[in-house]
Structures are given as C-alpha cells and as structure tokens.
Amino acid sequence: MDALVNGLCPAGYPPIDVLLADRDVAVCDSMRALFESMGYTVHTVQDAAALETELRQAPPRCLVLAAELGGVELLAQLRAQGLSVPAIITSAQGGIPLAVAAMRAGALNFLEKPLLDARLLQTVRTALRR
C-alpha cells in the first residue's frame, strides 16, 4: 500500500481509487488525508502533464480535477479519447457557465471550493460505485 500512496504503481496492482489534480499543494494534502482516512488509495498531481502521464500509466477509479488546471478542457479531451473514468470537477471560481461546461464535458459532478468534506466524500463515493 505504501508504494501506491507514494505515487508508485507497479504493474499488477489494482487501480488506485482517487486521482487528485490540483495546483494547490495544501488542497491536495488535505483531500488526500480525508480520502486516506476513509481507506481510499490516493494519488495527487499538480499539473496537467503529470496528470496525463498518470492516466496513461495507471488509470484511477475516479478523478477529481481542478478547473484551474484546465480540468474542463482536459476532461473533454479524455472523453473524446474514450476514457470513461468518472470525473468530478472542482473550482474556486465557480459560476453557472463553468459548472455547465464541466457537465457538458462529461463530469459526473461539479463542486465549488472551499470543498466541504462530507459533500466531497459523498460525491466520490457515488463515483466509485459506478
């Protein structure tokens, strides 16, 4: 399990539960702690390039993507490539147009920051049930 948590995913391991992509290291750390406390395996990345590498090497069971990292456009591209992993878009900007764009790009949900722990957990749990 340690290998997974530290970002190494040797071939043959089951997919990690949650892949978090957010520029903000503090947000990543707190979300990681939250998910790990619930027994989920978590990877975090801070930029789009690292995210794409991660997705190629070890597709997760669920994606939590910050809109500020280009999450909406990235998701649209991933969907166009046929990747169906459930995705949640988060954003500090919020706003209806961004929420609608995220949903049209294929997000399962759109959450405004600051993220509420209970709401985030519930949303990820729904995603993992898919």
Added chain:
Amino acid sequence: MTNTHTPPAPPAPATVFVVDDDEAVRDSIRLLLRSVDHQVEIFESPLEFLERAPAIQSGCLVLDVRMPVMSGLDLQQRLKQLGVPIPIIFITGHGDVPMAVQAMQAGAFDFLQKPFRDQDLLDRIGEALTADRNRCAGSVRQDNIRERLKLLSPREREVLDKVVQGHANKVIAADLNLSQRTVEIHRARVMEKMEAHSLAELVRMMLVIDTDATHS
C-alpha cells in the same frame, strides 16, 4: 429489389417550445424566435405543456426553472418518465451552481442565466435542434431495420444470427442440419431483404438494433 415496408413519414418540422410563467419573457422570446423564422409554441405553465408533450415529434424546449405549482426541474423529470426525449435549455434568473448541476445530471442540454444575450440563446437552440434531428434520424434508421427484419422467415433469421456471429456457411449448414447450398440461398435472401450490400453492413445494422435495445 423487393421493398415492401412502408417508407418513413417525412420529418415533422422542428418546433421551439417555450415554457415560462413571466409574460414579458414569453413575449420577448417569441419575438426573437420568430425574427429568425423558428416555428414557436409558447406555454404559460408546465401543466399546459404536459398536455401537448406526448404528441411532440421533434424540437427543443426552452424552460424556465422557477415557476409556481410545478418547477422546470419537476417538468424535466415528468418528461423523462413520459419518455419524451426533447432536449431542454433551462433559463433562470435565480439559478445557482447546484441547481445547474442537478439539471445537467438529469440530462439537460444547457442551462442559461438571465439576462443572456439573444445570440447566445439562438446558438444554443440551434445546437439543440441539430442534436434532436440526429436523434430522430437515428431512430428512423432503427425502425427501418426492424421493419426489414420482420420480412425474414424464421429460418432466414437463424441464418442471419449465425452469419453475424461470424460463422462460415459450412458451419451454419452443419449447425442447422442444412446443405451448404441451402444456407447460401437463405443467406442471399437475407442480404436482399435486409438491403445489405456487404456482410459488414449487415453486422452494422444488427449492432444499431442492439445498441438501441440496451438504451431503452
């Protein structure tokens, strides 16, 4: 080539349906849509629209979120239950993000905040009508394939299923206890009745029907 199934009816002209309890909004949208030659039907309440809904063939719905008695989101659910697959563009002056997300999760085509620019609404309506036309074209094609399938004899249908599964004539003949020559004749008739010009086309037709079955 025999072609005994009835041709599909010509598509009904696409209509933009509008449901809003605010008279000023109704009037301005009516003017806007007429100015670009859209066929328009306007309703004051969701209940009024529900009476019309089952007869709708194609179009899109511009729907206010907040209305007395029944909200736009409630109407969306009712339409889903009734199996009316019309694309919905929500418009609202009091929306928030969770409401927009809920509408989109329930399958809305779009969600616009008032005030919006006329051109934005027209653009979304154009996209929604295109999406709906494509959906209608798809279901007409499926109806056609189903009609053609009805022309097959039980034996021809068996041969079709085995051909689509990729079995060779020889194997099909052995399976069905027929001569290879008989299988060839059945197979030719299947191609003719299904109006398929190649095995690949025949397989595609059966896939289209399959996909539809899992969706409904």
